[in-house]
Amino acid sequence: MSHDSRTAPRICPLCEATCGLTLTIEGTTVTGARGDHDDVFSQGFICPKGASFGGLDADPDRLRTPLVRTDGVLREATWSEAFDAVAAKIPALTREHGEQAVGVYLGNPNVHTMAGGLYPPLLLSALGTRNVFTASTLDQMPKHVSSGLLFGDAQAIPVPDLDRTAHLLLIGANPLESNGSLCTAPDFPGRLRALRRRGGTLTVVDPRRTRTARLADRHAAIRPGTDALLLAALTQVLLEEKLTDPGALGEHLEGLDELTEAIADFTPEAVAAACDLDAETIRAIARELAAAPAAAVYGRIGSCTV
Ligand code: SF4
Structure with a gap:
């Protein structure tokens, strides 16, 4: 390590696990990264991306400057040149073709940094375009839509309490590989092992016998594309067998009667063949979920993309 080498504690911006990093920096260059054992949340864990x-x-x-296309070729430019190019082209373009002629793609780290979270909404509102694409529009938009419909806020995505649950049902998620996006849980694999150590149960619904599925007490190898049928049948069992108790949340519930009626025909027996699962397995998953003293359900990309 040279004399101008130093270390700096940082939070990894590459996913919402928000692991603590200890960066080694020589001058202005990052030369290494390791897990920060003093980070109270991640306690030294990092994945290969963080490392x-x-x-x-x-x-x-890696982009170090803006790129501006001239004569069909992208060239490195200064920030002033880039802002001048935007000012010269976008207002004229929207005047001629309307606001929807502008498309925006936001990269994933935008949602993991303060500035990246604060400023894009201002830019998007000034542009007035609805044509906004992100990593989220590829793999998690159904979470935003369902959270918006259920809770009134597209960002109010429930996060399972991994450290306290006694029964975790994972649907279309493989956190041993992905580290559990949309979960804010550094060291998801370690947290799953802790669940097993304290006597908790892990059920995994996934067409593939993933590394996470191999860790589970029960792996239900569902036919791809049939998650909605399974979820309807689980809900049908919970309601028909009166295994639900909204408690204090009851006053916030709307439409339970309509839901009960809508899914009445989606019994485990009715969906079993389509899902390629035994009706008894579906019933058992619903009953175990209801019987656990504290249960949590986490659905991820597999359930979102169907
Ligand atoms: S899991 Fe990996 S990518 Fe995500 S915050 Fe931690 S080190 Fe970064």
């Missing part, structure tokens, strides 16, 4: 910060910083393909 690659040195390589990411030095990657010759």
Whole structure:
């Protein structure tokens, strides 16, 4: 380590697990990254992405300046040149073709940094375009839509309490590989192992016998594309067998009668063949979920993309 080398504690911005990093910095170059054992949340855990910060910083393909296209070729430009290009082209373009002629793609780290979270909404509202695409529009938009409909806020996505649940039902999620996006849980694999150690139960619904499925007490290898049928049948069992108790949340519930009526025909027997699961397995998943002293359900990309 040279004399101008230093370390700096940082939060990894690459996913919402928000792991603590200890970066090694030489001058202005990041030369290494390791897990920060003093971080109260992640306690030293990082995944290979977080460990690659040195390589990411030095990657010759990383953008270091804005790029402006001239004569069909993208060229490195200064920020003033980039802002001038935007000012010269976008207002004229929207005057001629309307606001919807502008498309925006926001990269994933925007939602994991304060500035990236604060400023894009201002830009999008000034542009007036609805044509906004992100990693979220690929893999999690159903979560936003359902949270908006259920809770009145598209960002109010429930996060399972991994450290306290006694029964975790994972649907279309493989956190041993993904580290559990939309869950804010550094070291998801360690938290699953802790669940098993304290006597909790893990059920995984996934067409594939993933690494996470291999860790589970029960792996239900569902036919791809049939998650909605399974969810309807689980709900049908919970309601028909009166295994639900909204408690204090009851006053916030609307439409339970309509839901009960809408899914009445989606019994485990009715969906079993389509899902390629035994009706008894579906019933058992619903009953175990209801019987657990504290249960949580986490659905991820598999359930979102169907
Ligand atoms: S799981 Fe990996 S990518 Fe996500 S915050 Fe932690 S180190 Fe970064």
